[in-house]
Amino acid sequence: MSESVSVRCPVCRCEHLYAAPSYPCECGAPVHPPLDRGGTPTAVAHQVWDEAWVTVACAVCGRRAQWPQPELGCACGTVLRIPLTDGTAPDPAAEPAASAAAPPRRAFQPITIRTARDAVTVAALYLRWLGYQDIRRADQRPPSGIGLAARGLLAQVDPTVRPASPRDVECLWLTAMTESAHCVYFSLAGYTSEARTRADSLGVPLFVLDLTGTPQPVNGLADDLGG
Known part of the structure; x- marks a missing residue:
């Protein structure tokens, strides 16, 4: 489970409790963007595609992939971008060797569509x-x-x-x-x-x-x- 962090809107100063969603890695493990508990959220004025995605390493297999940048909508109408830590990936030398045969593809993991x-x-x-x-x-x-x-x-x-x-x-x-x-x-x-x-x-x-x-x-x- 992703840990919840306290987020204060820099516009209206309202406090929120936020937990980052998890996404399925190709190995099947859940990936949680690493939230920076001491960071300060920023207000998003304009959505830019390159800034809406972040690279996160899977804590199990070390595979890096792009996932949506954690954001939170405040009641005042401000969209808050939640700061992340750098995140760490396991040492590649410690990763298990890939098998000669490709594993079967896991079932697609859906994400509820609200927006x-x-x-x-x-x-x-x-x-x-x-x-x-x-x-x-x-x-x-x-x-x-x-x-x-x-x-x-x-x-x-x-x-x-x-x-x-x-x-x-x-x-x-x-x-x-x-x-x-x-x-x-x-x-x-x-x-x-x-x-x-x-x-x-x-x-x-x-x-x-x-x-x-x-x-x-x-x-x-x-x-x-x-x-």
């Missing part, structure tokens, strides 16, 4: 679970939602309440074509029937993000990708 940022986080974690590393903000901003990119892949995450349209799917596909990359679409509100048909004809995997935080495949292409 648009949660939807983007779930999509990024799912892509990492599929094997894509170095997930980052896409260079080109899509017409709607948030664009994510990895080597050879472009993904669009639409956290709005409007079902994705054929044009949304086509724009993603065209952008991916210009970058010689595959593409995948995540939508919180689903897709119109025309969008599903268009995605099948273009070869675009479609996922729906349910509120439990588990991406659900919508077409056969998504089934094949997540299988």
Whole structure:
């Protein structure tokens, strides 16, 4: 369990008790961002993608991965960024040697979706679970939602309440074509029937993000990708 720390809002001086969420490492162990108990939280004026993710080492296997930067919403409307310690990773020389055969992939660990940022986080974690590393903000901003990119892949995450349209799917596909990359679409509100048909004809995997935080495949292409 992650320890709780006392956090004081620098704007309204209100006190909060905060515990960082845990995330599943590839080895199966829970990873907790190391909170700095003596640090001072900062107010977030503008969300910047590179600042919204931090590198944390798994305390069990030492694997380093990027996870969402701990943040807390104060009742006064201020978003507080919680300070972290440097964190420590086990000595690589002390890590067990990798086995010759790759272990079976563990089940995806969902994260409850409450905000648009949660939807983007779930999509990024799912892509990492599929094997894509170095997930980052896409260079080109899509017409709607948030664009994510990895080597050879472009993904669009639409956290709005409007079902994705054929044009949304086509724009993603065209952008991916210009970058010689595959593409995948995540939508919180689903897709119109025309969008599903268009995605099948273009070869675009479609996922729906349910509120439990588990991406659900919508077409056969998504089934094949997540299988």
